Amino acid sequence: MDGLEKQSVICCPNCKNSFSDQSLPYELQLTIAEDLWMNHCEEMFRKGGRPRKLENLPSYIHTPRIKAYYEKLEKRIEARKERT
Numbered sequence: 001m002d003g004l005e006k007q008s009v010i011c012c013p014n015c016k017n018s019f020s021d022q023s024l025p026y027e028l029q030l031t032i033a034e035d036l037w038m039n040h041c042e043e044m045f046r047k048g049g050r051p052r053k054l055e056n057l058p059s060y061i062h063t064p065r066i067k068a069y070y071e072k073l074e075k076r077i078e079a080r081k082e083r084t
């Protein structure tokens with residue numbers, strides 16, 4: 001068993017053209033993609049928007065770290081709604 005099939009190209013779901021360095025280990029590429037995507041989410045949140053839903057993102061980004069981030073983000077969005 002090889003486990004999950006690894007995506008050949010890992011990148012931020014938002015920056016279609018900025019692919020990560022293929023010479024880096026897969027896990028590191030994924031971490032970079034997570035960081036980039038969370039930065040976009042923070043940016044969107046600050047501007048009052050909400051990021052794309054997790055289920056609409058490519059499956060490689062459905063990592064425990066991103067799932068935990070989204071849970072917190074949903075709560076922050078809800079909290080903001082209540083204030084306004």
Ligand SMILES: [Zn+2]
Nearest residue numbers: 012014015036
């Ligand atoms: Zn990006």
